[in-house]
Amino acid sequence: MAGLKIYNWIEHRLGLIQPLKEAAEHPTPSNNASWWYVFGSAATVLLMLQIVTGILLALVYSPSANEAWTSLNFLNHNIALGWYLRALHGWGSDFMIAIVLIHLVQVFLFGSFKFPRELTWMVGVVLLLLTLGMAFTGQVMRFDQDAYWGLGIGASISSRVPFVGAKLVHLLLGGSIIGGATLSRFFTLHVFVIPGLLLAGVAVHVLMVLRHGVSDWPMPGRLVRKSTYEREYHELTQRTGLPFVPDAAWKDAIFAAAILFSVMACAFFFGPFGPGGQPDPTIIQTAPHPDFAFLWIYAVLAFLPPSLETPVLLVAPVIAIAGMLLLPLLAGEGERHWARRPVAVLSVSVIAVTLGIFTRLGTYTPWSPVMDAWSGDAVPVKYMHNRTPLEREGAMVLQDKQCRDCHSLDGAGGLRGPALDSVAARMTEDQIVRQVLQGGGNMPAYGNALNPAETKALVSFLMTLRGNALEPAMDASRELLRQSRTATPVNPDAAVPGTAKAGEQK
């Protein structure tokens, strides 16, 4: 009784509890009380987790280039449960990106972005970009070697913008070098600016969901028309409506709990991310790579031809983001069901497979030289058997001149260039000599790094590499020339034995 009195006293003054209750219990079509509709709420729950763990980390973290890296190690090793908080925040970030992407794909395939929910989709696209912004700035917060060189990559990309490139670099870094000012501004973005925008964006997003209702389950052949959709949705809600809380929300709640539990499990069993090596730019024995969400970009950057790099880097993101924003305006009506939208299904499949492949490539970077292969991976013993001294000398040259950094033998070594196990079956001696000395096709020229004796030894070793005793490569034109010479004998009597001998030579 006293409780009711207190409630009435507060609610009379606040006036928020009743509207919230009504919003929670609003009727929703029974067909969307589905396990497919749980991702949006899960993303919101993860955002809350990130905010709570982020605030707790800020109690110890020091956003100064002098101390950031040390304070993270302090969190990992000296603060009780500091490692667990860092792990929760790191894994929560990965889960949030994944759930936001799944939410986006579900909304896209269900056609839920169509009338009257176009603006809800557009705000959602902005929320995705803000989430990725949090991931990138969060990677800088770690302020280890990867963060330092990642900032260098960001600055290098900014520097490609025509006319204002230098100014953009200085604006991004907060000065002319990567340092304290850079960390401070990324801290400001990560802790104040982007979270503020995210919270405001989520509020607008949710308000619009309440205003238009959660989209009904798509049915093949049931078309969205601006003139009829809202009336149809209203009728469906009246006919089959369930109170969102609890009849639909119990699935959201269970899924959110499962996701939180997964984050906790990953955090507990796999621990925090880094920090990696200290952010000392004079330590150059490092192979920087970005966090998982950006590995695909890192991979794409390895494959773009130099002449296309700047245009693609500057134009492709604009087209991609504009395309996502404009999608509901271009396809705001019509079929919603995926079975009647083959282009939508194909687009999702192609994009998912592409991102998957590039991410996979980004995990083992086949385009990068293996910097220690020349001293670490010996020439396989089987390639030394039955070789002449000159050929063995050539194997030494192969190792000494660091060929192995880019070329593998028996599976060990770099993947930048082709494996050399059967090189002599593909190329003739002349071709190998030319390729080694002049380079070409993504291989540097070694003319200045090899003297004639070394070249001779190297090539004679390479000529012994014919895989499983494959036929050696031959120069077809030279062979033809020889045949044509021997086929037109000057002396008809000597023709037959002469041909046989010419064929055996060399």
Place this chain on the structure above:
Amino acid sequence: MSELLKYPGESKADSLSPEGKAAAHTRRVFLFKLAVGLNALVGAVLAVPLAGYLLGPAARKRSNIGAWVNLGSLSDFPVGQTRLADFLSPMAAFNDGETGKTSCWVRRVSEQTVQVFAINCAHLGCPVRWFAESKLFLCPCHGGAYYEDGSRASGPPERGLFEYKTRIAGDHLLIHAGNLPTLSTEASCKEKPMVQIQPAKQIEAARAVSADPAARSTTWQG
């Protein structure tokens, strides 16, 4: 109604019909518009210095960035070799910690000829490593490769390594360092050609013209 005290500021127009009010409140509307305009003016005066503060880093003049840095004695860099040298960036501030340090590759071509390359790959800024046997700089990120004179060998970079301006003062090697080297904030001026092997006398003559003993290690160390 009559029980309530009359608000002294009550306007005569309060008892008018809506049309009458509309005709009567032009003065208040005018004053409101004036107040909005006043706030716009104050807002602009407030915003200009805030934007100036925010955009400050981008507004620095190019000529103000960078200074000559001493890389140490020339004898540390034997002729014919390429060696790593560390220095404190002249742009480093009080809060930069170890990120204020930088490395560069010094190639001693001859007695008086030196090339100094930024470690930052011209592709995306990762630190390139020198491989003396194959005479190549290799980048760990995307496999950019450069020859010993810094020119592009292969891979994604579209140009050679960034070069610092160099100067030899007595026994000391100086470079002009400032910006993080990127495509639009190069470490060195553009007009400088690739250093070729020249007779030492010619180089000395060229250096003598621009001899400046006032070389310091950093701006803030004094």
